[in-house]
Amino acid sequence: MMGVRFPRLYVESKREECVEGKKLTRDCVIIDGNVEAWLGKGNEVPGFVSEKAEFLAREVYDRFYLYVDQTSGKVKADTIIVLPDGRTRIYLRRGDQLMLLPVEGFTKTLIADVGNRVRTGDAFAAVTSRKGEVHYLKPPRNGTVVFIDEITNRPHYVYYILPEE
Numbered sequence: 001m002m003g004v005r006f007p008r009l010y011v012e013s014k015r016e017e018c019v020e021g022k023k024l025t026r027d028c029v030i031i032d033g034n035v036e037a038w039l040g041k042g043n044e045v046p047g048f049v050s051e052k053a054e055f056l057a058r059e060v061y062d063r064f065y066l067y068v069d070q071t072s073g074k075v076k077a078d079t080i081i082v083l084p085d086g087r088t089r090i091y092l093r094r095g096d097q098l099m100l101l102p103v104e105g106f107t108k109t110l111i112a113d114v115g116n117r118v119r120t121g122d123a124f125a126a127v128t129s130r131k132g133e134v135h136y137l138k139p140p141r142n143g144t145v146v147f148i149d150e151i152t153n154r155p156h157y158v159y160y161i162l163p164e165e
Helices: 061-067
Strands: 008-013 028-032 035-039 054-059 079-082 089-092 099-103 107-110 125-128 134-137 143-151 156-163
Touching: 008 028, 008 061, 054 061, 061 079, 061 143, 061 156, 089 143, 107 156
Parallel strands: none
Antiparallel strands: 008 054, 008 079, 028 035, 028 054, 079 089, 099 156, 107 125, 125 134, 143 156
């Protein structure tokens, strides 16, 4: 039986936080110009990597909300989300604007998942009231779901959607 696979998250980090000597202390993506190097913990930093290279260190995916301003919806650091299929990547830059859409109600049904494209006419979630009325939630703009935050202090969710331009 296969286990559940989660997206992987890589977040902008300082070189010193990722490299000790010439070896990586954690899984990283190194971006130098138009070249990406996906390396694991213990690998050596390739010789072609310049001092200007950007390091993105692997982070626990469930901590993505820490890298988004909860008031404005702006991304605080460059991030890469690798979906469970291993091929699909979502690149977010510092300052990108996300839509934060709450899902609150007596009973909640999540329809769209991370990586799904949602359109303005499509429901991404449904809520049922105590009276049994079902309300479908639709995004104000087309976009891609990048994260679903399950709020622990209240029984609801927040969808993080990257709007299309």
